[in-house]
Amino acid sequence: MRLVLDAMGGDHAPHEIVAGAVQYARQSGHTIVLVGQEQVVRAELAKHDAKGLDLPIVNASESIQMDEKPAMAARRKKDNSMAVGMRLVKDGQGDGFCTMGHTGGALTAGHMVFRRIPGVHRAVLATPFPNAKGFHMLGDIGANPECRPEWLAQWGQMLGIYAQARLGVTKPRVALLSNGEEEGKGTELTRAAEPLLRELLGDAYVGVVEPKEMMAGAADAVVTDGFTGNVTIKLGEALATYIFSVIREEIMVRPMAKVGTPLVKPALRAAASRLDDREYGAALLLGLNGLVTVGHGRSKADRVIASLRSTAKLVEANVLERIRAEVKATVGPASSGGGDNDHND
Amino acid sequence: MRLVLDAMGGDHAPHEIVAGAVQYARQSGHTIVLVGQEQVVRAELAKHDAKGLDLPIVNASESIQMDEKPAMAARRKKDNSMAVGMRLVKDGQGDGFCTMGHTGGALTAGHMVFRRIPGVHRAVLATPFPNAKGFHMLGDIGANPECRPEWLAQWGQMLGIYAQARLGVTKPRVALLSNGEEEGKGTELTRAAEPLLRELLGDAYVGVVEPKEMMAGAADAVVTDGFTGNVTIKLGEALATYIFSVIREEIMVRPMAKVGTPLVKPALRAAASRLDDREYGAALLLGLNGLVTVGHGRSKADRVIASLRSTAKLVEANVLERIRAEVKATVGPASSGGGDNDHND
Numbered sequence: 158m159r160l161v162l163d164a165m166g167g168d169h170a171p172h173e174i175v176a177g178a179v180q181y182a183r184q185s186g187h188t189i190v191l192v193g194q195e196q197v198v199r200a201e202l203a204k205h206d207a208k209g210l211d212l213p214i215v216n217a218s219e220s221i222q223m224d225e226k227p228a229m230a231a232r233r234k235k236d237n238s239m240a241v242g243m244r245l246v247k248d249g250q251g252d253g254f255c256t257m258g259h260t261g262g263a264l265t266a267g268h269m270v271f272r273r274i275p276g277v278h279r280a281v282l283a284t285p286f287p288n289a290k291g292f293h294m295l296g297d298i299g300a301n302p303e304c305r306p307e308w309l310a311q312w313g314q315m316l317g318i319y320a321q322a323r324l325g326v327t328k329p330r331v332a333l334l335s336n337g338e339e340e341g342k343g344t345e346l347t348r349a350a351e352p353l354l355r356e357l358l359g360d361a362y363v364g365v366v367e368p369k370e371m372m373a374g375a376a377d378a379v380v381t382d383g384f385t386g387n388v389t390i391k392l393g394e395a396l397a398t399y400i401f402s403v404i405r406e407e408i409m410v411r412p413m414a415k416v417g418t419p420l421v422k423p424a425l426r427a428a429a430s431r432l433d434d435r436e437y438g439a440a441l442l443l444g445l446n447g448l449v450t451v452g453h454g455r456s457k458a459d460r461v462i463a464s465l466r467s468t469a470k471l472v473e474a475n476v477l478e479r480i481r482a483e484v485k486a487t488v489g490p491a492s493s494g495g496g497d498n499d500h501n502d
Numbered sequence: 503m504r505l506v507l508d509a510m511g512g513d514h515a516p517h518e519i520v521a522g523a524v525q526y527a528r529q530s531g532h533t534i535v536l537v538g539q540e541q542v543v544r545a546e547l548a549k550h551d552a553k554g555l556d557l558p559i560v561n562a563s564e565s566i567q568m569d570e571k572p573a574m575a576a577r578r579k580k581d582n583s584m585a586v587g588m589r590l591v592k593d594g595q596g597d598g599f600c601t602m603g604h605t606g607g608a609l610t611a612g613h614m615v616f617r618r619i620p621g622v623h624r625a626v627l628a629t630p631f632p633n634a635k636g637f638h639m640l641g642d643i644g645a646n647p648e649c650r651p652e653w654l655a656q657w658g659q660m661l662g663i664y665a666q667a668r669l670g671v672t673k674p675r676v677a678l679l680s681n682g683e684e685e686g687k688g689t690e691l692t693r694a695a696e697p698l699l700r701e702l703l704g705d706a707y708v709g710v711v712e713p714k715e716m717m718a719g720a721a722d723a724v725v726t727d728g729f730t731g732n733v734t735i736k737l738g739e740a741l742a743t744y745i746f747s748v749i750r751e752e753i754m755v756r757p758m759a760k761v762g763t764p765l766v767k768p769a770l771r772a773a774a775s776r777l778d779d780r781e782y783g784a785a786l787l788l789g790l791n792g793l794v795t796v797g798h799g800r801s802k803a804d805r806v807i808a809s810l811r812s813t814a815k816l817v818e819a820n821v822l823e824r825i826r827a828e829v830k831a832t833v834g835p836a837s838s839g840g841g842d843n844d845h846n847d
Contacts, residue, residue: 226685261686289744299681302689336647336732340571341606344647344729368737372744384689387681388730389737392713396741399634399717403776407769417765424752424759431748 158185160468161251162461164193164201165220165238166258167454174257175201177461182210184462187469190251192217192242217241220258227261231269239263243270246447252472253448255439255464257456263442263449264300271447274481276488279304280444281312282383282451283319284390285437285467290374292437294320297383298390300442304382306349309333310357314487315443315480316378317361322474323467324377331358332366332376334385346382354380357487397432401425438467441476448477503530505813506596507806509538509546510565510583511603512799519602520546522806527555529807532814535596537562537587562586565603572606576614584608588615591792597817598793600784600809602801608787608794609645616792619826621833624649625789626657627728627796628664629735630782630812635719637782639665642728643735645787649727651691654678655698659832660788660825661723662706667819668812669722676703677711677721679730691727699725702832742777746770783812786821793822 162178164171171193178189179202188211191198195216202212219234221227231237239262245251247270256263260282273280283296294316301308313331320329333350335343343351343365354362366375368389381389404425408414439450448471452464471477507523509516516538523534524547533556536543540561547557564579566572576582584607590596592615601608605627618625628641639661646653658676665674678695680688688696688710699707711720713734726734749770753759784795793816797809816822 228686287744289747302681302687334733336644336729336736341573342647368733368740369743372737372740384681385730385733388679388713388734391681392717392734392737393741395713395717396738397745398714399632400742400745400773400777402634404770404773407772407776408766411769414766414769417762420762421753421759421766424756425749427752428745428749431752432745 158469158472159188159190159251160465160472161190161192161242161245161254162465163238163242163254163256163258164191164198165217166256167452167456168257169455169457170257171198171201173457174461176205177456177458177465178212179205179207179210180458181462181465182207182212185466185469187211188213189465190215190242190245192238192245193220194218215241215245221262225259227259228265231262231265237262237266239266240270243267243447243449247271253450253468255450255452255468257452257454257461257464259454260299260440260451263451267442267445267447267449271445271449273444274446274484276484277444278308278311280442281308281315282440282442283312283316284440285323286379286390286393287432287437288372288374292324293371293374293376294323294378295386295389296380296443297386298440299383299387301383302387303384304346306346306353309346309350309380309382310353311484312443313354313358313362313378313380314483316380317358318476318479318483319441319443320377322471322476322479326377329361329377330363330375331361331378331380332363332371334371334379334381334389335365335367337367338365350380393432397429401429437463438470439464441471443480446477446481448472503814503817504533504535504596505810505817506535506537506587506590506599507810508583508587508599508601508603509536509543510562511601512797512801513602514800514802515602516543516546518802519806521550522801522803522810523557524550524552524555525803526807526810527552527557530811530814532556533558534810535560535587535590537583537590538565539563560586560590566607570604572604573610576607576610582607582611584611585615588612588792588794592616598795598813600795600797600813602797602799602806602809604799605644605785605796608796612787612790612792612794616790616794618789619791619829621829622660622789623653623656625787626653626660627785627787628657628661629785630668631724631735631738632777632782633717633719637669638716638719638721639668639723640731640734641725641788642731643785644728644732646728647732648729649691651694651698654691654695654725654727655702656829657788658699658703658707658723658725659828661725662703663821663824663828664786664788665722667816667821667824671722674706674722675708675720676706676723676725677708677716679716679724679726679734680710680712682712683710738777742774746774782808784809786816788825791822791826793817
């Protein structure tokens, strides 16, 4: 397998990105193509023992900085590391592209290089999200803050395939996030999406879930608009941080608890790490005509490894081909995707 | 002070409601008017030692059940305990009304009995929400799943007053919940609300907050639409439950951690209770021409007490008069509230 990695993306690029690539190449035996400013990446690579590993470097003269307006930067800098990396995949020189860089940049570059799969309304960003039974796929988590009912339905279809590939479930249960199922609950958007999801997914659509059911693991894939989804993942992160800091505070004011803490600490650490996205890898941009995964901007080497591992899993599961086939089967080969193929950013 | 309490509202009514009322009456010395089916409430009250306490009973022949469509039930059952209790407050026989019953029922009955304060676009349900520095007020948490920019701005104004009353801050910082402040973030709604909030609140509006800043305590009042707000409080509850269950699981698989647990348990318990709404009382319906608070449907006596205590605090702080004055000062006395006075349910 050949994975293409954006060596310039993320807060800790290129140092931690290259470090993660070296370690993952050793673990997996895969080829990891490093895309970025050649001299810089080569100097970084020289710090590691990469003997026997296949880590080719492909030059990209520009990169999208974390503080730039990503969509504009992706358009202006034609030779940015994301676009160069994606073109390698498009030309068959890689099986999938992975970046720790800006989601907005990946979204714009992804649309420019790959375009959408014919029949896909809008690309959707989805990520595994932890629940009481393991994980479910959650999307959109930020690509489309505003969306239409038919997009939600199609995202349900694509997220189901994503759940199959990542969770190994044969019949994924797909749900719609809402604030309740009673009459008068939800929004115009969720109420209009419900019948479309039922029509498109049949039994695979298990209905509306509230956060409580979602966290209990009632579905393998949960669809929502990109505003709610983005607030959800950010709130999840912020609440976990808050709760562990409250636990720490309450321990510190109790001398007996401080005595017991060394014994309990490994369990608290393990609990915190189960909520941490380094356990479950990168988010996936679904609906593009190429495989693009986006890891956390703050990724250090361990998260880069997790991101590459989850990307490899999607390549192995042939997710892209399965989405193409399923979209084609439902919208028909003649459809051009419900209108233009422009990304609305 | 005379508080009017819905003795029939909530999952544990009337038993726990009456128990909470008796205890709070003793703690506070206030009069608690119990509204409900007279015989039933009297029988419940007879189980307690209420000597020297002022706990009058007012009969209401009907009540809104938790499994009814609340808005419809509130309209059909004219003599339901919520409407009867609110009419007492309207007639000057009580300073505020408190229920553990259905939010939708309280909303409908509140609009029918009190109507909105002239100049108020829509009533908003707001609750204290925990953060790293204590609490902030969060609303709308469910009264208006869909809303307009000018409603958000006015809710910011009312939530600021609520924060003053509940948190004792003199200059409340009001923020708008969003998924980021960069260009292209947010929705049409949040982008349109931003300038209106700035115009109406001036320096008191501190801008957009992401969940991370909200949980860090960057604002005293956070406004959002009723869909996002409802998902936020439900996700907060579900995530806390999830995180503590993960901690329990990780402790159970580690013999050493099990040994240390009795020492740490009081700290974990204290942390869990800080996240629990019994610590911070009932939610407030802002914008109605009468004081209405709504406690958790699952409330037992301790939460009923917290709800009554928070209601008393709002009466003491004269919240209603302050909202009336501030709305009047900004929209002018002639305004009728931006259109009709119907509640949209």
